[in-house]
Amino acid sequence: MDWDNLRYFLELSRAGTLTAAARRLEVDHTTVARRVQALEKQFGQPLFIRGGAGYSLAEAGRRLLAQAEAMESAFLAIEQPGEGGPDTLSGSVRIGATEGYGVALLAGQLAGLGQRYPHLGIDLLAVPRTVHLARHEADIVITLERPQRGPYIITRLTDYVLRLYGSRDYLARHAPIRRREDLRQHRFVSYIEDLLYSKELYYLDEIGRPGQVALRSTSILAQQNAVLANAGLAILPSFTARREPSLVEVLAGDIEFVRTFWMLMPAENKDLARMRVCWDFLRTMAGQNQDLMLGR
Numbered sequence: 001m002d003w004d005n006l007r008y009f010l011e012l013s014r015a016g017t018l019t020a021a022a023r024r025l026e027v028d029h030t031t032v033a034r035r036v037q038a039l040e041k042q043f044g045q046p047l048f049i050r051g052g053a054g055y056s057l058a059e060a061g062r063r064l065l066a067q068a069e070a071m072e073s074a075f076l077a078i079e080q081p082g083e084g085g086p087d088t089l090s091g092s093v094r095i096g097a098t099e100g101y102g103v104a105l106l107a108g109q110l111a112g113l114g115q116r117y118p119h120l121g122i123d124l125l126a127v128p129r130t131v132h133l134a135r136h137e138a139d140i141v142i143t144l145e146r147p148q149r150g151p152y153i154i155t156r157l158t159d160y161v162l163r164l165y166g167s168r169d170y171l172a173r174h175a176p177i178r179r180r181e182d183l184r185q186h187r188f189v190s191y192i193e194d195l196l197y198s199k200e201l202y203y204l205d206e207i208g209r210p211g212q213v214a215l216r217s218t219s220i221l222a223q224q225n226a227v228l229a230n231a232g233l234a235i236l237p238s239f240t241a242r243r244e245p246s247l248v249e250v251l252a253g254d255i256e257f258v259r260t261f262w263m264l265m266p267a268e269n270k271d272l273a274r275m276r277v278c279w280d281f282l283r284t285m286a287g288q289n290q291d292l293m294l295g296r
Helices: 003-015 018-025 029-043 059-079 099-116 168-173 180-185 220-228 273-288
Strands: 048-051 054-057 091-098 120-127 140-143 152-167 187-190 212-216 234-237 247-249 256-266
Touching (some): 003 018, 003 029, 003 054, 003 091, 018 029, 091 099, 099 120, 099 140, 099 220, 099 234, 152 168, 152 273, 168 247, 187 220, 187 234, 220 234, 256 273
Parallel strands (some): 091 120, 091 140, 187 212
Antiparallel strands (some): 048 054, 140 256, 152 247
């Protein structure tokens, strides 16, 4: 099989249009079309679905993609021992993460990674729910719960702490809090219990049931904004709450929860250059932010 034809196939699968793929390969768009047609003729079936918006992979193309990417990684390893350089690493990586970690930290970190590798496309799913590898929702997932089984590469990314916070205005206007029993006189902001996506997010019973939960949300950032607007107290990740000068830790040294972020990806992707680069980058960034994550 002609590797060059596969290279054109890969670029078109990533770019979505002949023009964009041709620009990346520094050839004419008719060359891309001709190479892809030659590959389809060899396979005896279409690899792409042509539409008004461009080219999307057909079923045969999806089956070929993983194998072609593995060949690409092997080729780059031979051409440039170690990782490919900034101009050789291409393709896309979709990263799923919890909302707080994704918005507060990953968005800025991944922007830097994209600048380092200009041909690498990065999708960030920062959502208040579990992102599932088994459903192919992402290539790399950062989650609160370690899978008990599955064909995954798994690493403990980082621990992080959560503490009790209230706004300065709210605390000034309400009864003082000197011990846990005083919390019963205060309003709280929390999760919607029947929509919790992880048992690791259940905290309130551990500090005693509050007298009133004034506002519930599936979003940790919505909860933090509600606390900033004086809605009540909330258990918040220290790595997001400590960025807000108007938030004050309540019962410091008494109320603290430690949780763990796990990172995983399908084992079949471990040899793809772009996956390895993103995986290593995320581990490095987590290591550099240990003080922030642990609320030091």
